[in-house]
Amino acid sequence: MSSYTCTHSTKMAITQDTESKFVTLPATAPVKDILEVLHRDGVIVLSDYCSEDEVDQWNAKAEHHFAKAENAGRDKDSFFKGFRASHTTAAYDLIGSCPEEVSKILQRKVWHQVMEEFLAHEMWDWLGEEKVTRKSGYWLHTSIGYKVGPGAGLQVLHRDINSTAIQRTGPESWVNGVSTFVAGCDVTADNGGTHVAPGSHLWPQDRAPKQEDCVAVEMKKGSLAIWLSSIFHGAGANILDPSHPDAFRTIYGFFACSDNFRQGEITALACKPEDFMKMPPEVLRLLGFYKGRTGGGALAGRDPIETWSGLQGYNGGEWKYQEE
Ligand SMILES: O=C(O)CCC(=O)C(=O)O
Numbered sequence: 331m332s333s334y335t336c337t338h339s340t341k342m343a344i345t346q347d348t349e350s351k352f353v354t355l356p357a358t359a360p361v362k363d364i365l366e367v368l369h370r371d372g373v374i375v376l377s378d379y380c381s382e383d384e385v386d387q388w389n390a391k392a393e394h395h396f397a398k399a400e401n402a403g404r405d406k407d408s409f410f411k412g413f414r415a416s417h418t419t420a421a422y423d424l425i426g427s428c429p430e431e432v433s434k435i436l437q438r439k440v441w442h443q444v445m446e447e448f449l450a451h452e453m454w455d456w457l458g459e460e461k462v463t464r465k466s467g468y469w470l471h472t473s474i475g476y477k478v479g480p481g482a483g484l485q486v487l488h489r490d491i492n493s494t495a496i497q498r499t500g501p502e503s504w505v506n507g508v509s510t511f512v513a514g515c516d517v518t519a520d521n522g523g524t525h526v527a528p529g530s531h532l533w534p535q536d537r538a539p540k541q542e543d544c545v546a547v548e549m550k551k552g553s554l555a556i557w558l559s560s561i562f563h564g565a566g567a568n569i570l571d572p573s574h575p576d577a578f579r580t581i582y583g584f585f586a587c588s589d590n591f592r593q594g595e596i597t598a599l600a601c602k603p604e605d606f607m608k609m610p611p612e613v614l615r616l617l618g619f620y621k622g623r624t625g626g627g628a629l630a631g632r633d634p635i636e637t638w639s640g641l642q643g644y645n646g647g648e649w650k651y652q653e654e
């Protein structure tokens with residue numbers, strides 16, 4: 331690995347005798363180092379992914395998002411009963427409330443490099459007597475704001491994106507998704523930093539997860555946590571006093587899946603056409619306005635960006651994130 335500070339966290343409020351650890355690298359680290367860690371551990375934290383200002387603006391805007399979900403009784407929505415702990419607001423459709431902020435965050439080069447590495451799967455089949463290869467791409471599965479308050483207990487350990495309903499058989503199975511989270515505050519073991527089991531993407535399928543396999547993902551505000559969907563994890567318990575400045579663990583989740591799978595949310599319905607008009611093509615691709623690379627998700631046989639009336643006259647958008 332190149333020379334820069336790399337933090338191995340072995341903090342183990344929840345583990346006694348395991349080697350569990352995760353690595354923190356700067357968001358500007360060479361991508362080959364980031365991918366190497368992800369292949370080995372299945373989880374990484376990138377520090378300074380967003381600036382303090384970016385996160386503050388986002389937190390201010392997201393208040394409305396959380397309030398909207400809570401008022402509509404949607405804060406406890408989950409895929410199955412008991413999936414989330416108490417004192418937890420999981421507010422789906424974050425992009426619908428914060429289209430500009432989400433659109434900018436989804437343009438970061440390193441994020442795309444990670445998705446390309448883990449979600450672009452190659453397959454081949456016969457076309458007559460010729461072997462033809464196809465490769466999938468990726469798109470946005472869901473965007474979710476999380477606010478986890480004091481009193482929240484442990485979330486059940488699980489793997490993400492099981493809505494694909496593809497049976498994992500073991501480490502040889504393809505990764506179906508990648509989960510990424512921007513820290514809206516300092517995330518610690520005490521405010522419920524997610525418990526992850528590093529290396530569990532390589533476990534045989536008959537191995538069930540235990541809390542002893544896990545370490546709490548701690549990260550500074552503005553960091554990005556990334557884990558493969560095949561990593562076991564679950565929210566930690568939030569044991570802070572409500573008066574603590576980081577009592578509410580706020581994280582912004584962006585989940586991606588291979589573009590041969592159905593998206594978790596129909597993101598092409600999430601925003602108004604005038605918002606989509608401002609988004610650049612790489613974001614509209616994530617939302618489903620282009621066919622998947624293997625051909626699914628067309629409208630009238632073409633990329634929906636060409637054929638959908640709401641995007642007539644689209645000229646490349648204006649909400650561009652400037653990569654430093
Ligand atoms: O709240 C957390 O830390 C994790 C949430 C999670 O794992 C999920 O929503 O799938």
Ligand SMILES: [Fe+2]
Pocket residue numbers: 488489490563564
């Ligand atoms: Fe999860």
